[in-house]
Amino acid sequence: MAADAAVKVSRKDFVSDQDVRWCPGCGDYSILANVQRVMPELGVPRENVVFVSGIGCSSRFPYYMNTYGFHTIHGRAPAFATGIKISNPELSVWIVTGDGDGLSIGGNHLLHTIRRNVNTQVLLFNNKIYGLTKGQYSPTSDVGTKTKSTPQGAIDHPIDPISFALGCGATFVARTIDVDAKHMQQVLKRAHEHEGTAFVEILQNCPVFNDGIWDELQDRKTRAQSALVLEHGEPLVFGPPGEKKGIVFNSGIPSVIDLADDDDPVARGVVVHDEQAPAASYAGVLATLQRPDFPLPVGVLRAVEKPTYEDMLQRQVDDAIEERGKGDLKALLHSGDTWQV
Amino acid sequence: MTATDSTSHKNSEQIESVAIRFAGDSGDGMQLTGTKFTDETALAGNDLSTFPDFPAEIRAPAGTMAGVSGFQIHFSSRDIHTPADRPDVLIAFNPAALRANVEDVRPGGTVIINIDSFNEKALTRAGYDGDPLPDLRERFNLVEIPFTTLNREALQGLDLSSREIDRCKNFFALGVLCWLYGRPMDATERWLGGKFKGDVLEGNVRTLRAGYAFGETTELFPTSFVVPSAKIESGTYRNITGNQALAWGLVAAGVQMDREVFLGAYPITPASDVLHEVARFRHFGVKTFQAEDEIAAVSSTIGAAFTGNLAVTVSSGPGFILKQEALGLAVMTELPLVAINVQRAGPSTGSPTKTEQGDLLAALFGRHSQSPLPIIAASTPGDCFHTALEAFRIAVKYMTPVVVLSDGYIANSAEPWLIPDVDALERTQIEFANPIDIGEFLPYARDPETGARPWAIPGTPGLEHRIGGLTKADGSGNVSYEADNHGRMIQLRKDKIEGIANDLPPIEVEGPDSGELLVVGWGGTKGSITAACENAREQGMSVSQIHLRHLNPFPSNLGEVLGRFEKVLLPELSDGHLAMLLRSKYLVDIQMLNKIEGQPFKISELMEAITELHNR
Numbered sequence: 001m002a003a004d005a006a007v008k009v010s011r012k013d014f015v016s017d018q019d020v021r022w023c024p025g026c027g028d029y030s031i032l033a034n035v036q037r038v039m040p041e042l043g044v045p046r047e048n049v050v051f052v053s054g055i056g057c058s059s060r061f062p063y064y065m066n067t068y069g070f071h072t073i074h075g076r077a078p079a080f081a082t083g084i085k086i087s088n089p090e091l092s093v094w095i096v097t098g099d100g101d102g103l104s105i106g107g108n109h110l111l112h113t114i115r116r117n118v119n120t121q122v123l124l125f126n127n128k129i130y131g132l133t134k135g136q137y138s139p140t141s142d143v144g145t146k147t148k149s150t151p152q153g154a155i156d157h158p159i160d161p162i163s164f165a166l167g168c169g170a171t172f173v174a175r176t177i178d179v180d181a182k183h184m185q186q187v188l189k190r191a192h193e194h195e196g197t198a199f200v201e202i203l204q205n206c207p208v209f210n211d212g213i214w215d216e217l218q219d220r221k222t223r224a225q226s227a228l229v230l231e232h233g234e235p236l237v238f239g240p241p242g243e244k245k246g247i248v249f250n251s252g253i254p255s256v257i258d259l260a261d262d263d264d265p266v267a268r269g270v271v272v273h274d275e276q277a278p279a280a281s282y283a284g285v286l287a288t289l290q291r292p293d294f295p296l297p298v299g300v301l302r303a304v305e306k307p308t309y310e311d312m313l314q315r316q317v318d319d320a321i322e323e324r325g326k327g328d329l330k331a332l333l334h335s336g337d338t339w340q341v
Numbered sequence: 342m343t344a345t346d347s348t349s350h351k352n353s354e355q356i357e358s359v360a361i362r363f364a365g366d367s368g369d370g371m372q373l374t375g376t377k378f379t380d381e382t383a384l385a386g387n388d389l390s391t392f393p394d395f396p397a398e399i400r401a402p403a404g405t406m407a408g409v410s411g412f413q414i415h416f417s418s419r420d421i422h423t424p425a426d427r428p429d430v431l432i433a434f435n436p437a438a439l440r441a442n443v444e445d446v447r448p449g450g451t452v453i454i455n456i457d458s459f460n461e462k463a464l465t466r467a468g469y470d471g472d473p474l475p476d477l478r479e480r481f482n483l484v485e486i487p488f489t490t491l492n493r494e495a496l497q498g499l500d501l502s503s504r505e506i507d508r509c510k511n512f513f514a515l516g517v518l519c520w521l522y523g524r525p526m527d528a529t530e531r532w533l534g535g536k537f538k539g540d541v542l543e544g545n546v547r548t549l550r551a552g553y554a555f556g557e558t559t560e561l562f563p564t565s566f567v568v569p570s571a572k573i574e575s576g577t578y579r580n581i582t583g584n585q586a587l588a589w590g591l592v593a594a595g596v597q598m599d600r601e602v603f604l605g606a607y608p609i610t611p612a613s614d615v616l617h618e619v620a621r622f623r624h625f626g627v628k629t630f631q632a633e634d635e636i637a638a639v640s641s642t643i644g645a646a647f648t649g650n651l652a653v654t655v656s657s658g659p660g661f662i663l664k665q666e667a668l669g670l671a672v673m674t675e676l677p678l679v680a681i682n683v684q685r686a687g688p689s690t691g692s693p694t695k696t697e698q699g700d701l702l703a704a705l706f707g708r709h710s711q712s713p714l715p716i717i718a719a720s721t722p723g724d725c726f727h728t729a730l731e732a733f734r735i736a737v738k739y740m741t742p743v744v745v746l747s748d749g750y751i752a753n754s755a756e757p758w759l760i761p762d763v764d765a766l767e768r769t770q771i772e773f774a775n776p777i778d779i780g781e782f783l784p785y786a787r788d789p790e791t792g793a794r795p796w797a798i799p800g801t802p803g804l805e806h807r808i809g810g811l812t813k814a815d816g817s818g819n820v821s822y823e824a825d826n827h828g829r830m831i832q833l834r835k836d837k838i839e840g841i842a843n844d845l846p847p848i849e850v851e852g853p854d855s856g857e858l859l860v861v862g863w864g865g866t867k868g869s870i871t872a873a874c875e876n877a878r879e880q881g882m883s884v885s886q887i888h889l890r891h892l893n894p895f896p897s898n899l900g901e902v903l904g905r906f907e908k909v910l911l912p913e914l915s916d917g918h919l920a921m922l923l924r925s926k927y928l929v930d931i932q933m934l935n936k937i938e939g940q941p942f943k944i945s946e947l948m949e950a951i952t953e954l955h956n957r
Binding site: 016018045046047048050051052053055062063065066067068069070071072073076079080081082083084086087088090091108109111112313316317319320321323324325326327329330332333334336337338339340341 | 380383384386528570571573574575576577578579580589592593596597601603605622623624625626627628630632633634636637638640641642643644645646647648649650652666667670674760761763798799800801802803804805806807808809810811819820
């Protein structure tokens with residue numbers, strides 16, 4: 001069992017012995033398969049991987065991973081994960097949450113984990129609905145969404161997960177789609193490589209309570225028109241051959257231009273993607289690109305470096321030991337004014 | 342009895358004990374003055390007990406009753422247990438401080454006022470209709486000292502603003518008190534030297550010494566007083582408050598168990614000082630995490646426990662309640678951690694700086710469903726240290742969250758503390774689950790003796806497993822919806838917690854082993870109850886006492902001990918939480934003495950109840 005570099009680990013090594021109990025056709029199956037497929041390629045011994053979740057359909061995820069796992073309470077997974085990562089910075093800590101768990105009851109914890117830049121991966125499955133409680137609207141549901149709790153339509157203005165993460169000061173923000181295996185695996189690897197909180201929104205279909213909301217992004221035929229696939233250093237171009245389009249900024253305001261197949265997009269003024277842009281405002285504008293007026297950006301919107309919380313905390317411990325010597329209990333108890341009787 | 346102090350021109354009188362209360366505006370430095378006088382008193386070898394009593398507002402409007410902050414110290418040449426019911430001496434810095442406190446002073450006691458602050462405007466602001474001093478001169482030994490003026494005179498020529506000069510006047514008063522009770526001032530001067538520089542240091546030291554010299558020369562004090570050192574157990578002593586002792590106990594647990602300590606907390610009165618104190622000890626490998634809220638504080642703590650740290654979270658009533666859902670998860674996942682509740686007066690925000698024992702039932706029953714966990718309570722400031730160690734001992738041995746109850750009174754009170762011998766403290770070697778020892782790994786297999794499940798921490802190859810809030814299958818810990826299993830797991834956890842009773846020292850009775858009246862207490866009321874019981878026995882009453890540290894489970898001989906007495910009195914700073922538990926478990930007719938005023942028991946209140954019940 002001991003970690004032996006020579007032993008090749010495969011997807012099977014990350015599959016637990018528990019029966020998966022999501023509804024047939026749930027997007028979570030595909031996400032689980034892709035995570036299990038990526039794991040062997042990350043080079044992290046299985047015993048050093050921890051999956052932490054809150055409550056909801058997505059939060060059953062840890063039970064199906066043959067790693068360490070903690071299915072916690074509603075919305076609090078980021079706080080549990082923070083304690084885990086601080087206690088043992090060697091661990092690769094993955095937070096699995098949903099739009100309700102992460103952005104409603106747990107919005108506060110997500111905010112603070114991201115701003116502290118705790119080195120964890122946050123996978124937020126966004127299906128714009130509460131599934132496990134049987135179909136109430138969520139904080140990402142569109143205005144007008146009719147559910148059991150909103151028979152006349154939702155009147156809340158939805159929150160965009162990507163804009164939320166950017167607003168929290170996220171150092172890594174990405175979006176991917178449940179059924180796009182190749183793209184998701186790339187994004188997951190990038191998220192793992194990132195030192196700091198890596199926030200990944202995964203567009204996920206709920207076939208029971210909110211079926212079809214991501215259809216145009218999931219369907220290969222329509223994806224080329226509806227998704228803007230981000231590549232660092234490449235122009236923001238989308239659309240199938242013959243219908244190519246590009247994103248240009250006029251005074252920071254984005255708009256779409258048509259491109260001929262032999263056009264040089266850069267020469268036409270199409271923006272070149274820079275995930276390392278020092279100012280978050282660039283990724284912030286990308287986040288405003290929403291259907292149906294714009295293609296939805298998928299891929300890494302932002303990836304910048306900042307010290308991680310647990311490293312800085314460990315450094316304070318190390319500095320304190322260097323300055324004062326390793327703590328001595330007897331000396332502590334006898335410090336300051338004492339007297340003999 | 343009088344004796345001549347060789348360094349003084351005045352006579353000094355020997356007394357057994359004295360209680361002094363310092364009172365002024367929140368910004369007058371009363372807590373600091375009291376603390377420094379306490380340090381000097383401890384070094385003089387007296388037994389002592391203190392009671393800081395301050396408003397929740399940081400600086401309420403100057404001169405108003407709302408802003409009055411007080412600090413009481415009781416010191417003695419004999420063993421004492423409380424800060425005393427009534428002060429013998431009151432130092433009032435303004436009319437509001439006088440009005441708020443003077444009726445507490447023992448009739449005929451000494452009242453020292455800063456006469457400079459007694460003008461018509463200040464008297465009106467304090468709510469006095471006329472001049473209260475003529476009446477007070479009749480009833481007390483009123484000493485009128487112009488502290489403000491004398492301090493200004495002493496600090497002439499220093500490069501300080503008039504505001505900075507006036508802020509030193511509390512140290513003039515401290516100097517006067519040091520002379521009056523023969524306290525050395527070296528420790529205070531040392532402290533000042535470490536705290537201030539230049540003219541601010543010079544100003545404070547100068548006014549302190551000027552106050553001392555004033556005491557020596559003034560006609561206002563014909564004699565000084567000597568309180569000889571107390572005859573208490575020999576050893577090395579220091580002063581300690583409950584919160585400080587709790588913090589040190591947490592650090593000590595890490596040393597004695599050779600594991601890193603993780604403290605997750607969110608600031609809340611009166612528990613924040615534990616976080617502040619532990620944060621100073623990073624060189625012990627301790628990590629403190631100020632979370633975004635109480636829920637994140639406990640959640641991060643559970644995460645740290647899962648990862649193998651000695652994990653602890655600390656808060657007070659309102660924060661503790663927010664932690665209950667997560668504590669239920671810790672019960673379900675059977676992870677070792679300590680949740681400290683420094684209780685304060687409620688409900689809701691209540692009186693944050695005042696004390697109460699109102700959270701016992703919440704600690705026991707405040708989570709949904711059957712969610713048992715051990716509860717232990719600290720009884721004195723120094724006891725907080727040992728309580729922290731005991732909490733971790735139980736948590737780790739039985740794989741369970743443990744609740745520690747302290748309270749606002751012992752949290753902020755100071756007492757001389759016999760420093761324990763570190764080499765004699767229990768050392769525990771923590772054993773994590775090891776894949777070599779185990780064939781098939783069962784995360785919910787149980788130790789046959791303790792009922793504890795293995796502590797298998799991430800990073801251990803071969804023990805990868807999943808835990809969570811869903812009902813666990815016995816043994817494997819997999820998610821289970823089977824009806825029999827559900828009941829069995831509830832019972833196994835219950836048995837595990839109840840079994841801890843076999844691991845607790847039996848209760849020992851102070852006073853007669855059986856007989857007429859047993860006084861039962863728990864938590865921070867120990868000092869007052871002990872003092873009252875000792876008084877009662879000195880007066881010839883047959884009164885016994887037990888004080889509970891373990892509130893869940895109870896020590897196994899508790900029922901038998903209760904049965905040996907005709908009457909049982911249970912004083913509580915609540916409407917009777919422990920009384921309810923003892924009545925239902927042991928069917929004993931408990932007589933309650935309940936006080937919910939945000940203040941600790943006075944010895945006289947307890948004496949009255951003891952005498953009444955004894956003679957009934």
